[in-house]
Amino acid sequence: xxxxxxxxxxxxxxxxxxxxxxxxxxxxxxxxxxxxxxxxxxxxxxxxxxxxxxxxxxxxxxxxxxxxxxxxxxxxxxxxxxxxxxxxxxxxxxxxxxxxxxxxxxxxxxxxxxxxxxxxxxxxxxxxxxxxxxxxxxxxxxxxxxxxxxxxxxxxxxxxxxxxxxxxxxxxxxxxxxxxxxxxxxxxxxxxxxxxxxxxxxxxxxxxxxxxxxxxxxxxxxxxxxxxxxxxxxxxxxxxxxxxxxxxxxxxxxxxxxxxxxxxxxxxxxxxxxxxxxxxxxxxxxxxxxxxxxxxxxxxxxxxxxxxxxxxxxxxxxxxxxxxxxxxxxxxxxxxxxxxxxxxxxxxxxxxxxxxxxxxxxxxxxxxxxxxxxxxxxxxxxxxxxxxxxxxxxxxxxxxxxxxxxxxxxxxxxxxxxxxxxxxxxxxxxxxxxxxxxxxxxxxxxxxxxxxxxxxxxxxxxxxxxxxxx
Amino acid sequence: xxxxxxxxxxxxxxxxxxxxxxxxxxxxxxxxxxxxxxxxxxxxxxxxxxxxxxxxxxxxxxxxxxxxxxxxxxxxxxxxxxxxxxxxxxxxxxxxxxxxxxxxxxxxxxxxxxxxxxxxxxxxxxxxxxxxxxxxxxxxxxxxxxxxxxxxxxxxxxxx
Numbered sequence: 001x002x003x004x005x006x007x008x009x010x011x012x013x014x015x016x017x018x019x020x021x022x023x024x025x026x027x028x029x030x031x032x033x034x035x036x037x038x039x040x041x042x043x044x045x046x047x048x049x050x051x052x053x054x055x056x057x058x059x060x061x062x063x064x065x066x067x068x069x070x071x072x073x074x075x076x077x078x079x080x081x082x083x084x085x086x087x088x089x090x091x092x093x094x095x096x097x098x099x100x101x102x103x104x105x106x107x108x109x110x111x112x113x114x115x116x117x118x119x120x121x122x123x124x125x126x127x128x129x130x131x132x133x134x135x136x137x138x139x140x141x142x143x144x145x146x147x148x149x150x151x152x153x154x155x156x157x158x159x160x161x162x163x164x165x166x167x168x169x170x171x172x173x174x175x176x177x178x179x180x181x182x183x184x185x186x187x188x189x190x191x192x193x194x195x196x197x198x199x200x201x202x203x204x205x206x207x208x209x210x211x212x213x214x215x216x217x218x219x220x221x222x223x224x225x226x227x228x229x230x231x232x233x234x235x236x237x238x239x240x241x242x243x244x245x246x247x248x249x250x251x252x253x254x255x256x257x258x259x260x261x262x263x264x265x266x267x268x269x270x271x272x273x274x275x276x277x278x279x280x281x282x283x284x285x286x287x288x289x290x291x292x293x294x295x296x297x298x299x300x301x302x303x304x305x306x307x308x309x310x311x312x313x314x315x316x317x318x319x320x321x322x323x324x325x326x327x328x329x330x331x332x333x334x335x336x337x338x339x340x341x342x343x344x345x346x347x348x349x350x351x352x353x354x355x356x357x358x359x360x361x362x363x364x365x366x367x368x369x370x371x372x373x374x375x376x377x378x379x380x381x382x383x384x385x386x387x388x389x390x391x392x393x394x395x396x397x398x399x400x401x402x403x404x405x406x407x408x409x410x411x412x413x414x415x416x417x418x419x420x421x422x423x424x425x426x427x428x429x430x431x432x433x434x435x436x437x438x439x440x441x442x443x444x445x446x447x448x449x450x451x452x453x454x455x456x457x458x459x460x461x462x463x464x465x466x467x468x469x470x
Numbered sequence: 471x472x473x474x475x476x477x478x479x480x481x482x483x484x485x486x487x488x489x490x491x492x493x494x495x496x497x498x499x500x501x502x503x504x505x506x507x508x509x510x511x512x513x514x515x516x517x518x519x520x521x522x523x524x525x526x527x528x529x530x531x532x533x534x535x536x537x538x539x540x541x542x543x544x545x546x547x548x549x550x551x552x553x554x555x556x557x558x559x560x561x562x563x564x565x566x567x568x569x570x571x572x573x574x575x576x577x578x579x580x581x582x583x584x585x586x587x588x589x590x591x592x593x594x595x596x597x598x599x600x601x602x603x604x605x606x607x608x609x610x611x612x613x614x615x616x617x618x619x620x621x622x623x624x625x626x627x628x629x630x
Contacts, residue, residue, distance in 0.1 A: 014626050024618035025555035028489050032496060032554070040504055 046375030046408055057242065059259045059280040062132050063424055066091040066155075068121050068146055069138035070104035073160055077187075078104060082111055084421055089333050090131060093124045094254075095244050099234040100203065120148055125153045133427055135420075136160060137141030137187075139388040140262045147184060148176040158423045160187040161275075162267045162447065163440040165260075170444045174437040174469045183426055186431045186440025188275045189419035195356055198409045199349050204340070204378065209358055211344025211365065213316065215282065216323035218273035218339065220265075223332035224347040227301060228253040250301065250468055257302045263448065264304025267329045269336070271447040272351075276338045277312060277323045278446060285312040285323070286448050287461045289452040296330045306330065310450045325450075346402070351415050359402040366407065378406035474613060475493070484614035487605055488553050495566060496550025502543045509539055517576045518583045525576045545569055553609075556619015563606045570603045 038227045065087050067074060071094070081087055089108050094101040101117050108115045118124040133156040136146050144164045150157045155178075163186050164170040178183035190196045203209040227250065235249050237305050245261070246252040256260040278284055292308035306329045310315075314321040337350035344365035348357050357375060360368050371377045380403035425431045445467050453460045476484075502508040514529035517598070528538050545565060550560030557608035577585060577594035 014623055018623055018626060021618040022556070022620050022623040024485065024622070025489065025492075025557075028493065029551070030555050032493055036500055037498060043504070 003203050020138075030429070034103050042373045046378075049375040049408060050259060053271065059252065061428065062086050062088050063133060063427060064088050064090045064300070066093065066124060066131050066134045067104065067115075068093045068134050068150070069142075069160075070094045070100045071096070071137065072410065074100070074135075074137035075104070075107075076414075077135055077158075077160075077416055077420065078107065080417040080420055081135070082107075083414065083417060084424065086225075087424065089115045091116045091118060091124050091128045093118040093121045094237055095119055095240065096234070097345060098236075099231070120326070121149065125149060125155075125351050131155055133158065133183075133424070136266065137250045140165040140267070141169075141255075141260060144172050147173045150418065151176040151182050151184060153182040154180065154182065156183040156423075156427045158185045158187065158420065159440075161440065161443070162263055162271050163444045165263050165267070167444060167448060168442075170441050171469055173449065177437045183423070183433055184425070184437040184440075185419070185423040186435045186437065186443070187416070187419065188272060188435045188440065188443060189416045190272060190351060190424040191279060191434040191439075192419035193411060193415065194418060195407060195409055195411045196276070196349060199356075199407065200346060203347065203358065203407075204280060207371065207376075209345050209368070209371070210340060210347055211361075212318050213321050213340055214319075215341045216276065216277050216281065216314075216321060217325070217341075218270075218323070218327075219336070220269035220336035221327070221332050221334055222265075222269070222329045223294065224330045227422030232382075239469045252300065255302050257297075259303040259305040262304065263451065265329050266308040266310070266450050267447055270310070270325045270450065271326055271443060273336070273338050274310075274312070274325055274447050274450075275443040276349075277314065277325075278443065279315050280338075280340060281314045281321055281323075283314055284318050284442055284464070284467045285462055286315050287313045287459050288446070288449050289459040290450045291384075292450075292454040305451070308450060308454065311452070312446070349407070353411065356407040358407065359404050361402055368403075372405070375408050378408050380405050384455055438469070441469060474616060476612070476617075478548070481617035482615065484554070484612055485618045486620075488556065488559070488609050488614050488619075490603060491563075491566070491605060491609070492550045492553025492555075494550070495546045495553060499543050499546025499548075499550060502539075502578060503547065508525070508543070509535065513573075515575060515587045516585055518585070519575070519578050519580060521575050542569070549580050556615040557620050557624070559613070559615040559619055559621050560610055566606045567603055567610075574599045574603070603607060 001424060045261055050085075063086060067078060067089065070092055074094070081089075092101060092104045092114075094104065095120050097117070101119070105115060105117050116124075116128065119128075134146075136148040136150070136159040138146055138160075140162050141164070143159055143162075147157050147159045152171075159173070163173060170264070172182060180394065204213075208249060215327070230253050236252065238248070241247070241249065241252055248256070251258055251261070257264065262268065280283060290308060290310035290311055292305035292310075293308055294302050294304070296306050308325075308327050310325045312323040312325070316321060335350070335352060335355075337348055337352070337355050339349075340347045344361050346361075348355060348359075348360040350356065358368075360380075368377060372379050419434065424436045426433045445462070449460055449462065511529050514525045515533075517525035528534055546569070549562045549566045549569070552558050553566070574597070577583075579595060579597045581594060613621075616625070
């Protein structure tokens with residue numbers, strides 16, 4: 001037996017060699033612990049970022065609120081507001097007194113708010129004293145009159161988009177806000193959405209994740225749908241409808257399709273996303289061309305285009321960006337989202353929580369591992385690289401598909417809640433509006449021009465001064 | 471117990487193999503533990519072949535599933551520690567073989583079975599699980615813990 005074999009035989013004394021070789025696993029455990037701890041710290045960073053978005057706040061001083069217009073959109077806003085602490089609903093106004101108004105009043109009662117109910121907004125503004133703010137969700141053609149009256153009555157106003165169906169109306173609103181010194185927030189609610197702010201401020205601006213932006217795309221696809229109906233027993237009398245600018249109950253319910261009342265799908269849907277183009281790219285558009293028509297629905301009851309394709313040019317500091325927008329109301333596939341492409345990556349973002357990814361251009365972009373470690377992005381999704389053809393080999397000329405990273409920040413609140421919170425916060429004196437009247441106006445200028453371009457059948461230029469009100 | 475006679479290089483190779491497998495087990499267990507809400511549910515529900523019903527039944531009962539999850543996590547961690555430290559090495563290797571065999575039988579890479587869980591390679595009959603299982607068999611056959619591992623000290627203490 002040599003020395004080594006002796007040391008391994010049983011019954012011997014434990015010598016130095018036994019001791020060292022016996023504990024050979026310790027340095028390995030040590031190295032493992034270091035690696036695992038480091039990895040865990042990255043995971044915790046990602047989790048902390050997620051949790052930060054969900055944290056709550058203090059109990060603020062109570063604001064007294066009136067609601068003007070509680071139809072479909074007004075109900076969405078009301079349901080969001082019921083989740084915001086510190087609001088007292090004092091009055092509700094809607095011309096559909098037997099239906100919308102009663103429904104809203106009953107809902108508020110359930111939550112302990114005794115709100116006075118009104119048909120006429122002027123009567124409400126006369127009688128209700130001590131109001132702090134009004135939330136307006138009436139049809140577009142009423143926005144200017146409603147907002148101006150409320151501002152002149154000394155109230156802060158949150159007004160749904162589109163700011164107005166005419167630029168003249170939108171201009172009156174901006175001026176009324178300036179003269180009254182009261183706040184006017186326009187309901188482009190993505191501007192307060194933490195996921196959008198995260199993408200714009202951090203991913204695009206600070207990290208320049210997509211590199212030099214070159215194109216943008218946005219769409220809102222909706223399935224074909226019949227006109228909205230109404231319970232016959234709750235029909236509003238014709239004389240009352242006429243007093244408020246509607247020819248019929250059908251028109252009242254489907255106002256979005258009528259020229260004098262709304263702006264059509266490009267305004268209802270497109271304005272949200274065209275607003276994101278300008279916001280993310282940091283400039284207003286330079287020109288727009290568009291094609292659209294009433295291709296599918298009955299032209300006698302649908303005066304606005306059911307299908308619109310529009311192309312904008314944005315001259316950004318980094319160079320030209322071409323942005324294409326599509327809205328179609330006849331097929332809902334692929335839903336709604338906005339997409340920004342640069343030479344280093346692509347951002348796809350949507351208000352819908354299921355979407356929100358960045359794709360790294362492997363050929364040109366630096367590594368994004370650091371952003372994964374910091375918890376900004378999830379690790380890339382496993383993509384199986386496979387040949388599509390029968391030949392079963394990859395064509396070397398084909399670009400490898402980019403890595404998809406999900407945006408790590410999650411947001412599970414109602415979509416409108418942060419924008420409303422931003423407004424009420426500003427009313428209390430903390431923070432600035434994310435979409436003040438001037439910004440809403442710029443957005444209205446960009447969007448309303450699409451309908452003009454469809455009629456003109458040519459490219460229309462924007463003059464920089466068009467976006468400003470002096 | 472009969473002495474195994476190997477060269478130093480052969481011993482070191484074996485010990486290295488043992489530690490590599492131990493490291494893998496340990497992190498598989500720890501990562502699941504740290505994740506907090508990890509569950510074998512998806513993996514079990516993907517099960518195909520003749521034991522599928524059995525694995526689906528494990529996943530289908532919440533209480534059983536909780537036990538399966540805990541056993542799996544702590545099994546992986548303890549086996550990993552055992553293999554790295556060379557402590558109760560044979561038991562650890564045997565436990566490892568049992569676990570891997572279960573994974574293998576749950577989702578076997580047999581001809582004509584297709585899974586929706588993405589795999590990072592291409593396998594037919596033999597996958598990395600099976601290779602690791604084979605390596606653990608080697609570690610049972612040749613006791614690397616005689617050369618390096620706490621078992622070496624333990625062995626002497628017990629036989630004293």
